[in-house]
Amino acid sequence: MENFRLILLIFLVLCALFVSFSKNLLVSVVIFMSYSLIMSIIWVLLESPDLAITEAAVGAGVTSVLFFITLKRIGAIGKEHPDEQDETTKEINSRPAVKQFGKFYKGAAVTLGAAIIFALLLMVSNLPAFGDADNPYNNEVSERYLEKSIEETGAVNAVTGMILDYRAFDTFGESCVLFIAAACVLILLRDDKTDTTAKAIQDEKFEPVSDTILQTSAKILFPAILMFGIYILVNGHLSPGGGFSGGAIMGAGLILHVNAFGYKKTQRFFNEKTYKRVTVCALSFYCIAKSYSFFTGANHLESHIPLGNAGDIISSGLILPLNICVGLVVACTMYAFYTLFKKGGM
Amino acid sequence: MDFIRNFPFFSIIICMFSGIITSVLSGKKARNLCIGAVSIVTILSACVLFYTMQTNVSFIYMMGHFPAPWGNEIRAGILEGVLATVFSLILLLSLVSAYHRTEEDIEATKLNLFYLLIDLLLSSLLAIIYTNDLFTAYVFVEINTIAACGLIMIRQKGRTFGAALRYMVMSLIGSGLFLIGLSLLYTLTGHLLMSPAKEAMAKIIATDSYHMPVLIVLVLMSIGLAIKSGLYPFHSWMPDAYSYSTASASAVLSGLVSKAYIILLIKIIYRVVGIDFIVTSKMMNVLFVFGLVGMIMGSLNAILEKDIRRMIAYSSVAQIGYIYMGIGLGVEQGYVAAVYHILHHAATKALLFISVVGLSNVSGGSKLFPDLRGAGYRHRSAGVAFAVGSFSMVGLPTLSGFISKYLFATAAMSASPKKVFLTLVVLAVSTILNAIYFIHTVVTIYTPAEEEKPEFERHHWREKPWVAFSLLLFIALNFALGVFSQPIVDLITRGLQMFG
Amino acid sequence: MGSNLLVNYESVTAVILFGIGFTNLLLQKNLIKKIIGLNIMDTAVYLLLATQGYIEGRMAPIIVNGNTDPSLYINPVPSGLVLTGIVVSVSVSALMLALTIRLYKRYHTLNLDEILRHIQKEGH
Incomplete structure (x- = not known):
């Protein structure tokens, strides 16, 4: 190995x-x-x-x-x-001063990269040995995540228990990173033309070519991919995976659908309104649920959320609904990225 | 537990929640919601400040049911209260005083996204100020970076896209260095929360087993954060970003965003590594030198500028240099001076950016000095505000700039003799350079124009009373920082002691 | 140099990858390659972190048959951090790529120098 x-x-x-x-x-x-x-x-x-x-x-x-x-x-x-390079760049780059600066910059950058590698190598050579159980980071923190995960969070997968319960604030921040990145991509790429006929022509241009092989295989693959995504999503607390990976797989399924059958068919069940509704609802639910658990936790109140039977699908308290929320947000955002990149709209 | 202890958490979550809701609102509703949320946050932060002043101890707030070192937590003391209050107040004033400009500069369909970015930006600023967890800090630093990039480019022009691109590249280099420093720190200590990490760090330093790795980690993290906050020579994105984005955005970007990284650096120095190690290791000398160079080069570039907003942007480069010089002095008073300078610069730079927009509005939209002649008469409130801001930057007594320069000078006195000399000389030179370009600008805007051009218009404060009112509040904030400097410096000193 | 350089060969690889990504981010003029460099740099950090979590001869941190003895499983903390990190870097990449498309539509080039020169020429 x-x-x-x-x-x-x-x-x-x-x-x-x-x-x-x-x-x-x-x-x-x-x-x-x-x-x-x-x-x-x-x-x-x-x-x-x-x-x-x-x-x-x-x-x-x-x-x-x-x-x-x-x-x-x-x-x-x-x-x-x-x-x-275009002509002007070539011309500018051939000037001696620019050439010299370019050389200097290259040299400086490579030296900096090499210096960083050297410093880090020095560091790594002083680090504790790889794979050793006695290293400083294998301490009471990771032990409790493993020992008490089932008892305290109900999650069989200790990683999920850690990111969605012990350190849930980080994960909420991370969903917000995705949300704000989607907002920035919207700012950059969304076409806000009010002219509807021009838009219709534009949309026509982006309709994919109808391809029988692709469509037939997509007919089989699309449900399978979606099912697989949902499986990974809802089993996040029991097996590897969870909201992010499951959501990304579902998003990939949507992208396949759009490529095979075109925007018109996809828009029947998924358009910008659905995107907005789903992300806002999911993130709001996430925000409210986590606020509740942060608030009760900090004030030492009972949270009254049953953890259920460890190992069951419906168990581990808030983790399952949160995973579903994250999954929906990720799936929608991935699809939104794709369509915005492709044609500047949804 | 007192109910007030919930307020830091409430203020973070209010911002995030209103940001999420904003994405489905229309521009006007989004604006009202955002201004409402920021006002509430300002009040909550002020409550936190008074509460911590009274109890005189910092408190820990668990984010969830698990205590440190297992769960996330946030922490609030006097310094956090001061920073949160001042930052949210400045954000509020910058939003209100230029929102008519915001609506002109940004497409109506994307206006709600601007307020979404502002909401999430404030939440990330607050989270960075309050957090007691290094990884949370990293996540929110990323939110801060992306939000700032969005604010730069939401006014869609070639210049802003270029600036956003440069900003992102610089920031990503910084993030990469910070992240690798963070993961190596985790390897050494086994903790991500600041308090247990500090205990582990103290043990490592005491046994001297990992002296070199600790130093490398510190260098990586501080260089990463320095690059992100635009320390000279990593400032190339600043002039374009600050001078072509919309007025509120440039006020927020220069006043608050770049400061968040510096605050995080101070937090790491105090709460993770321990100030004693920093003082003995002398590694901050690098930041000291770059800070000094930045102070001079920023001012020189500002003198050469013909565009008033770019001039102010270059002055920001110099001011970041001041702050890093204070951190690099390696004495505790240096940190007090640096924090005070953060407050001073946030208040003054925001004021300058907002008032410049008023001045150029009455000069046919031009930002060049010849066109700005007499603008101080055409738009009286903006003229007065700009003059006050400039005098504060130069360091006239009773204004905040004077106090911050005085604090830097006294802090330098307790540093090593070489540093005393260097600091005092550079401070003097940079003050003279500051005076050259700021006084020149004030004189320009109060020199009557040779001819009345048709595009010149007169602005009376009654047309937009809220602008005049918020400019007045900005001026008051500047005077307050200057006049009540002693209590504020005391608060900062006490806050930094709570950090330790 | 310390003694563990060869033992920690995984970390050494991660460090080299970090250096490659970092130099690419600084040196490449082409925006797409800059973004790839960024991704390489980020994944290198994640590899470094994941290596720290690994313990020889132990299982993935998924509790089997309710056996919660911590000496059976590897450290779950780095995995959690890397999960968060991956999502952050995909968000940043998407944003950078969107900026690239927008700039290309305006200036018809991917070369950073050329883009900046066009912007300078455009004036205000």
């Missing part, structure tokens, strides 16, 4: 180097995607299945889709050298 891990790590570094030196953007993105996949395998080997699922769904899945759609939007797919 150790050798396998070593090989994967070497692959990681190679991928990172190839990405940096590749001239073709599409190739870079594809290699980056495989980088993410290797990372998720390494996490399986490091016994962190939660991370593996999330990295595969979010890192390798949704992030890569966003990269591809960006490349498509700016027409960089198929071009051999998309980062070719």
